[in-house]
Amino acid sequence: MGRVMVTGRDYIYYVFRVCDRADAQVARFRPRVIPLRMRRPEKSHWEESVGYARRSEERRKENMKRIIPREEYCIGCRLCEIHCIVQHSKSKDIIKAFKREKRPMKRVEVEEHGHVSFALQCRHCDEAPCVTACLSGAMQRDPESGAVVHEVERCVGCWTCILVCPYGAIRRDGGEKKVVGKCDLCPDLEVPACVANCPNEALLLVEE
Amino acid sequence: MRVKYDYAIVGNSAAAINACDAIRAEDERGTIALFSEERYRCYSRPLISYLVAGEIEAKGMYYRASNYYQKTKVGFFPGSRVASVDPDRHLLVTADGTKVRWRKLLLATGFRPFIPPVEGLEEVDFLTFVSWDDAKRMMKLTSKPFKALVVGGGLIGMKAAEALRARGGKVVVVERMERVLPMALDEVASDMVATRCREAGIEVVTGQSVTRVTSGGGHRGTACLEDGSEVAFDLLVMAVGVRPRDELAEEAGLECRDGITVDGFQRTSHPDVYAAGDAARAYDLVRGEPALNALWPVAALQGKYAGLNMAGREIPYPGGNSMNSVEFFGLPVLSAGVVNPPDGSYEVVVRRGGEDDYRKVVLQGDVLVGMLVAGRIERAGILTSLIQEKANVRRVKNFLLEEGFGHIHFPRSVRVERITEAAAGLSRTVRERAKGR
Structure with a gap:
């Protein structure tokens, strides 16, 4: 499993599926908590994702964090959006964020069509078109984390990044100042709010 | 001044800076010299309209942090215009006579405003709207109530008009085509923008061109339109279009055809000379042929790939396409x-x-x-x-x-x-x- 972080239910799947019989002893002593009954697909999106992440040739940063959505598990509850808003609010309190303060924009968006849904936020592309296109230099790659970071103070709201983002992950802030906003991978948190609060683990944090 | 550099870059805007970044990402040791005609650190040209409109302050104009050149280890020579280039001898000469040898050269000379021949124009002290100096002059001239005439309803003209309107003046825009922003937008969107501008108090005149200008002393004057009507102005902004600045390349004997001709790797007809940005006619992936796209994001992308190739990466430029993001009122x-x-x-x-x-x-x-x-x-x-x-x-x-x-x-x-x-x-x-x- 190497550098991939395995959390929660995935760990249990890992124990049951990946370990062969000789390791079943270990499995027996694990807490048998299976939160939701859900059929696991033959080849999971997650396995595919990890494969892609590994195959990609040009990786800028060794421990770059990426959030990978898993549409087989997403039920479109939009809790990720809510927790994203709370995390980026002034008080970081759900009631205050929604009822009393100026509500910040959501930086993750659930796309839904029929039975399929998934949450998508900034991909922090290796060759980020928004960084190249930014007129003011507000959109930059952070050399430390490898993430694409947006300096709100330098943003002038020219919308060029919205014009070039292949994921539609950059949005207008809608606040008093004309700026854009996007996912910042929650720099204050170990695990981004959307991943930590997804009830169904439809968002996975992968560290490459 | 050191006389020999691994990389020399002529220009100091989107293409040049992104080329610097790309070279540094590939080659940590190579020496880079960057020659700029202007005295400023790298600033964002498209932001001059925001500056004039008062939406940002002067410090918001800079494209990179103040220690960018030191941090990237780039020899930055502001105010030194490059007078000539000799590709075969790997030499360039600045206007003050300094000779600099280089291994690879990037020409990111950008564009210059196109001034159409109009009768009487040379007698009026008119403005263009492409540089920080232009913006400063404009801000100086518009501190008192004024009436401005903007000739050209393209992107630069409309942005100038918007900024002038934000400074409280009366603004008239004259566009030769039947609608504003004829290249960037279609008829419906042009109409939407024109309506917004008219609501905000900008007078938009389309399908008309200025035939004659009479000077009223200094910046003042009167312009005659095709239909015979006259527009008096305190300030005249010429924003008809831009042309690539390829004179330097042309004099150096590089192939130019209305813009510096480059191959798929941003190389000019000389293997050690590259070109990027508004001066280069690079591949347009929608048209499927080389084209001029005088746009910041396209210039930045070209600069990036020129830099990578100068540093020896051999990565083809993926191609740009025309794209515009505008907001009016x-x-x-x-x-x-x-x-x-x-x-x-x-x-x-x-x-x-x-x-x-x-x-x-x-x-x-x-x-x-x-x-x-x-x-x-x-x-x-x-x-x-x-x-x-x-x-x-x-x-x-x-x-x-x-x-x-x-x-x-x-x-x-x-x-x-x-x-x-x-x-x-x-x-x-x-x-x-x-x-x-």
């Missing part, structure tokens, strides 16, 4: 690729959701070649990326104009690849196509 409009199809072989689909909601896509067969979104601009970038990838959009055709159009409408395999393969930015498809070109 609260109405944002984004467009990319072919907005005004030249003939009937294109399929055009539009949707008008309301007065300020307009979407349009232009298809050629099953390939998306152009888009325009006004009002609700979120997620328009997905369309831009489909244009750049030349993806077959047959399966998502019905959803293209929906506001919520996104990856959810893609076939699952495509979606998974795009979402998880985060190198997608200028995705593999684009890169592979560039290799095969």
Whole structure:
């Protein structure tokens, strides 16, 4: 499993599926908590994702964090959006964020069509078109984390990044100042709010 | 001044700075010299309208931090114009006579404003609107009430008009074509923008050109239009268009054809000289041939690939395309690729959701070649990326104009690849196509 972080239910799947019989002893002593009954697909999106992440040739940063959505598990509850808003609010309190303060924009968006849904936020592309296109230099790659970071103070709201983002992950802030906003991978948190609060683990944090 | 550099760069804007970044990412040791005609650190030219309008302060103009040149280890020579270049001897001479030898040279000389021959124009102290100095002059002249005439209703002209209006003056825009922003927008969007501008107090005159200018002393004067009407002004802004600055390359004997000719690696006709930005005629992936796109994002991308290739990477430039993002008085409009199809072989689909909601896509067969979104601009970038990838959009055709159009409408395999393969930015498809070109 190497550098991939395995959390929660995935760990249990890992124990049951990946370990062969000789390791079943270990499995027996694990807490048998299976939160939701859900059929696991033959080849999971997650396995595919990890494969892609590994195959990609040009990786800028060794421990770059990426959030990978898993549409087989997403039920479109939009809790990720809510927790994203709370995390980026002034008080970081759900009631205050929604009822009393100026509500910040959501930086993750659930796309839904029929039975399929998934949450998508900034991909922090290796060759980020928004960084190249930014007129003011507000959109930059952070050399430390490898993430694409947006300096709100330098943003002038020219919308060029919205014009070039292949994921539609950059949005207008809608606040008093004309700026854009996007996912910042929650720099204050170990695990981004959307991943930590997804009830169904439809968002996975992968560290490459 | 050191006399020998590994890399010399002429210019100090989007292409030059992105080339510096790319060279540094590949080659930590190589020495870089950067020659700028202007005295400023690298600033963002498109932001001058924001500066004049008072939306940003002077410190917000800079494209990079103040210690950028030290940190990137670039020899920065402000105020030194490069007078001539000798590619065969790997030499350049600045205006003050300094000779500098280089191993690889990048010409990122940008553009100059095009001034049409108008009778009496030389007697008026008119302004252009392309540099920080222009912006400073404009701000100085507009501290008192004034009436401005802007000749040219393109991007520069309209931005100048908007900024002048924000400074409280009376503004008249004269555009030769039948509508404003004729290149960037289509008729409907042009109308929407013109209406907004008129509501905000800008007088927009289309289908007219200035035939004669009479000087009234200094910046003042009167302009005669084609229909015989006269417009008096305290300030005249010429914003008819821009031309690539390829004189330096031309004198050096490099191939130029209205812009410096470059190959797929941003190389000019001399193997050690590269060109990027508004001065270069580089590959346009929508038109499928070299074209001039005097746009900041395109210049930045060209600079990046020129830098990578100068440092020895051999990566083909994926190609740029025309794209514009404008906002006038609260109405944002984004467009990319072919907005005004030249003939009937294109399929055009539009949707008008309301007065300020307009979407349009232009298809050629099953390939998306152009888009325009006004009002609700979120997620328009997905369309831009489909244009750049030349993806077959047959399966998502019905959803293209929906506001919520996104990856959810893609076939699952495509979606998974795009979402998880985060190198997608200028995705593999684009890169592979560039290799095969």
